[in-house]
Amino acid sequence: MYVYNQLYRIPGTLVRGGTSKGVILRTVDLPKDPMIRDEIILKIFGSPSNNQIDGIGGGTPLTSKLALVGPPIFPDTHISYTFGQVSLEKKVIDYKVTCGNIASAVGLYALEEGYVQLQEPVTVVRIFNTNINGIIEVEIPVAKGQIQYDDEFPISGVPGTGPRIMVNFIETGGKFLGKTLPTGNAVDTIRLDDGREYLVTVIDAVNPVVFVHAEDIGVSGTELSDEINHNHLLLDTLESIRVKVGGMIGLIKNRAAVTPSTHALPKIAIIAKPKEYETEEKKKIEKDSIDIIGRYISMGSLHRAFAVSGSIALAAAANIPGTLPNQLVASVHTGLRIGHPTGAIYVETQIVKEGDDWKIKRAAVERTARRLMDGYLYVPTSCLRTIHV
Secondary structure (H helix, E strand, O other), X not given: OEEOOOEEEEEEEEXXXXXXXXXXXXXXXXXXXXXXXXXXXXXXXXXOOOXXXXXXXOOOHHHOEEEEEXXXXXXXXXXXXXXXXXXXXXXXXXXOOOOHHHHHHHHHHHHHOOOOOOOOOEEEEEEEEOOOOEEEEEEEEEEXXXXXXXXXXXXXXXXXXXXOEEEEEEOOEOOOOOOOOOOOOOOEEEEOOOOOEEEEEEEXXXXXXXXXXXXXXXXXXXXXXXXXXXXXXXXXXXXXXXXXXXXXXXXXXXXXXXXXXXXXXXEEEEEEOOOOEXXXXXXXXXXXXXXXXXXXXXXXXXXXXXXXXXXXXXXXXXXXXXXXXXXXXXXXXXXXXXXXXXXXXEEEEEEEEEOOEEEEEEEEEEEOEEXXXXXXXXXXXXXXXXXXX
């Protein structure tokens, strides 16, 4: 809708999903031309700009997230969901990744908007996620005909409590690369251009993720944001490993053109044995309260928690014999407690061996979500006149 002759008005919903924040836009409210659509979305977020002062983005990867939703396009689903990671530095929206945190908010949104009929004690929202061409089931607590917003369920990295929302990824292995272990190996040796070698485990579960042992890159694994984000040598090493693996598995074609914001996949994470440490909020994490430590890098900086997609990949890898995560956990079981910079996240996986690969039948994470605001987003009408170069 045009208003004031020079502005274009779009309805949107600001949400928190898990430890992420973003905006939900309906596809029906946006232009069909993807170039014009993305020009509008970039303007909404205030990108490219590191502080996103001219938009609703929060100046971090965790607060620069997008959910495009629409009617179901796949049988036996309630809603369709496309995730976009909006770059802070470039005019880029990455649709090649997905986000389980934002999926929890999309499930809640679908229930609030009437896409799904309320069922007690739990309503299951079936979402078709276009990024992975797969199904996500989001379970939302319901009692006395109402969503249970006041459930006293906490998650690390978010103050207060909320409804306990289970985010279930169905059949997630090999969505991007065809195999859960895309190289066919539990462990691979990566040789960088300068001759340094590192052991890695590469797994395709929700998103392709590379795992590297903390000790191999000269850290303990308990480092927090200041220690990692200001350690440029460490970040450069991790990026070199990530890009090398990306080329090896076919996700990165031209290594010279790669940056964390232009090529988000594969992701990379540091792992370590359980040990006591303090979180960003100075809370003590006891060694016995976790099964493994993880530090997840997102768009070139430390994720303040641990991404849902990354946690699923880590839990899956921990249950596959011989992988680096499997070597670090004391015992193999369906549930994994991952210690991260702001606390811990619990993940459940069901994995079975099929031929020379592994099938991830189900992977589930506990989240909370909240609708923060509804309203209109305004962009100049010049955004509708994007020049096709």
